[in-house]
Amino acid sequence: MDLQSVKEGARLSVHVAGRIDTKTAPELEAALGDLAGVGELALDFTEVPYVSSAGLRVLLALQKTMNKQGSMSISHVCEDVMDVFDMTGFSDVLTIVP
């Protein structure tokens, strides 16, 4: 999995490339472990083909953290990942934007 972050003021944009599965979810978690000072977290999922249960857990934790200090959105979600969010009820919890 490859992560590219850009911070502009309180906005942190992260482009994620690759599957977020049991093996790679800890990498995402570690990379976004320190969100101090971030008011808006924007995740770009253009190149994410699959999110596993472990990945969902990391996303939920990030969403909870950002609920306390700002907002989080996920953009460019592919059909498979959208299905994962829909089937697990995450589409009601996460903010998914086109």
Added chain:
Amino acid sequence: MSVESATTFTVDAEGVDEAAALIFDLLQNEGYDRRTCLRLRLALDGILLDWMEHGLEGAACTLTVEKRFGRRSVTLKAAGHLGVADSGAAAPDAHEGEGAGFCAAIVSNLGLEWDVSTQDGRVCAALTLPRKQLHPLAANGGAVVLAVVAGLALRFAPGGVGEACMSIAVTPLFDAFVGLLSALVGPMVFFSVVVAVVGAGDLKSLKGMGKVTLARIAGGNFASVCVAFVVAALFFGIPVGVGGAGGSSAADVVKVVLGVVPSNVVQPFLDGNILQIVCLAFGTGVGLLVLRNRLPRLAELAMECDLLVQEVLSAVMRFLPGFIFLAVVGLVGSMDASMMVSLVAVLACVACVMAALAAGITLAAAFTAKQSPLHIMRTAAPGAVIGFSTSSSAAAYTVVQDEMRKGFGISATYAKFAQPIVTAFYQPGSVSLFMVLVFFAASVSQVELTLSSLAVAVVMCFLLGMTAPPVPGGMVMLYGVVLAQTGLGQESLALFMAANVIFDALVTGAETYMRPIHVLRNAVRLEEVSAR
């Protein structure tokens, strides 16, 4: 029982991902649909993640896929015992409360359940996959084709064999199924109305919802019945005369209105009186809303009963292709040229009604929302295609949500609020189809209705249409009720049953097209549409 695949891996991050990918590929190669493959992949990595965090990390695990009685089952066996979450592997503080419970919740949300046990020092988890089902359109269409062949064979069978088969098997089975469906309609209507009322949360919300969304849905459905009335009258003529079926004077309308309130809670179900059942259900729902804080269990019980009725219904509806088969065999066995003409006429009429409704709402929305009709048609078309091809509004649910939010610019809050309500109650296609059925049945039976029974028919179509379940074949169970409640004979029932596959596709396609447009019109009124 035959083992199709057995793989051994280690319960660690890499092993979990490999096993999950393996099961996905295996099912995909077996022809399972993509969503089923994804569901099982998630369920598998969910339980293995749970095991990793409960003392089984590093254990050897076997993944077996086998066939039992024609159903595929997946079994996981890992050496060791499940313990409390290992602090090293457990979720960090950020995930507090989302450890084992989180994985279980994910699997539960997927609608799957692992059967976990311990055998000979090994932890076992087994899951049986749902039976691979034929596409509803293929199953029902196949039933029609087979039935045409069987019906022709019976028709031309020598020595009265055909007639004997009809009277001994086909007709009794068909009647039994109609009876079964009629018995289920009452509870289905009752609990769906109760749950809708209780779902409002409180009386204030119910009132607010009723003012805008429900009132406009009712208006839309009623307008659709009126359109169907006009089109069906053009096709079959207006079946009104003095001394016709169902009543004799305008005073009967008053009698019907007054008779909406049942004398007791059992009679409406015994009589199959839908108007009384709806009235009873609304009263019950409001009562449960008032008592919700004091007796929350009652509301929960109503919801459980609704789920139970839905389960029974879905079990019965599995036999729908068989039912269609019986209807078509009976029809082909006794069909003459005039019935063939009737079938073509009724199909043409339904198609015209659906086209008129779709065109009407497109133009109305273009005017209200100030969006071009072409844009509205293009936006709503993908959902309509899914609805038409699957005969299921549920299948197009996510696409319709996207159409509303991305295509029409409706706010996410309103789109999410309105879609379930609109899917359940905005049924312009179903209400119209019932109206066509009434006109057609009156024309086939050569029965003249009185004005009062025609008024009852309009109200009945309006109410029953809103309770049609959003599943393939959901309207079948209501055809007989419409005819019985309007005092018409059941002669047309078999023809409607036989053509139901086509009606289902037409109606669902039209409704899936119209729903996002209807929500757009509401959203404009509530100022829930972003400027485009």
